Amino acid sequence: MLNKIEALLTEIKSLKAESAAQAEELRIKYLSKKGLVSSLFEDFKSVPPHEKKAVGMALNELKTEAQSTIQQLRDQFENAEPSGSGSDLTLPGTSFPLGGRHPLSVVRNQIVDIFARLGFTVAEGPEIEDDWHVFSALNFPPEHPARDMQDTFFIHKDPDVLLRTHTSSVQVRVMEQQEPPIRAIFPGRVFRNEAISARAHCIFHQVEGLYIDQDVSFADLRQTLLYFAKEMFGQETQIRLRPSYFPFTEPSAEMDISCTLCGGAGCTMCKNTGWVEILGCGMVDPNVLDNCHIDPKKYTGFAFGMGIERIAVLKYQIKDIRLFFENDIRFLEQFKSAL
Known part of the structure; x- marks a missing residue:
């Protein structure tokens, strides 16, 4: 159990995403109800009593790391400036209609x-x-x-x-x-x-x-x-x-x-x-x-x-x-x- 946790922790630390959609896919893969991290919490029920303390601490560390890593991936796309692709910044701005006196x-x-x-x-x-x-x-x-x-x-x-x-x-x-x-x-x-x-x-x-x-x-x-x-x-x-x-x-x-x-x-x-x-x-x-x-x-x-x-x-x-x-x-x- 500890080996599975360690392997998944290493995998999560190396995660990368090239778009907001990919970041969302990683969240679903690891943190959804049927995700990899959640499945390990289900397996925790069968861990022998004398190992529960160590395994529980490792699972909590894994979940925290997964949430932090995936949130960082999502943030980098939410906070990114628009690329301006397809826009000509030398063109004059859009004019607003002027009002008139009553x-x-x-x-x-x-x-x-x-x-x-x-x-x-x-x-x-x-x-x-x-x-x-x-x-x-x-x-x-x-x-x-x-x-x-x-x-x-x-x-x-x-x-x-x-x-x-x-x-x-x-x-x-x-x-x-x-x-x-x-x-x-x-x-x-x-x-x-x-x-x-x-x-x-x-x-x-x-x-x-x-x-x-x-x-x-x-x-x-x-x-x-x-x-x-x-x-x-x-x-x-x-x-x-x-x-x-x-x-x-x-x-x-x-x-x-x-x-x-x-x-x-x-x-x-x-x-x-x-x-x-x-x-x-x-x-x-x-x-x-x-x-x-x-x-x-x-x-x-x-x-x-x-x-x-x-x-x-x-x-x-x-x-x-x-x-x-x-x-x-x-x-x-x-x-x-x-x-």
């Missing part, structure tokens, strides 16, 4: 760039706001019916803590903190408790603008918006201003542009009128200036606001606003060229 980000950046040429800076503010900055400072008294124009998300049933319904709240913060002249735009996300449909969403994005200085007139507002419309939609674009009402501007107006699809001839997009509404605007109400500690007798200003989704819908002729929020890669990939 269409709302594309349009936002275009709007910011256009107004930057006119000297407008960018200011941002918190999305969770208080009643003063969203309503009261903007000429919305507590019982003013204009508050019903915007369905508000209140936080923890606290009427003084809410999700902003417009980025006009940032205008208030800038006017409180900065002396005129002020020339800034305010892009950001806003929230209104509205039913989600192809034309509306409870989350959307705005860009508002504010210009306050001495002798600012409605003519300045009109020329600023005309420049924006031509830069955004093309030099042939025309605008018109219609009287409207906003609590924080007086006089107030809605601005339309000539339809980008039919050029003003009339189509389904413009409801055969030739015009499409894109934003609201007006001269800043003196009460708002006074609330923000700006002398309304010395300074005047104008403000405007537009929905980024609205501009994107017109620019790219998108029929369902919900597409902006679904992150369908088939939809988003269409805007890579717009970067």
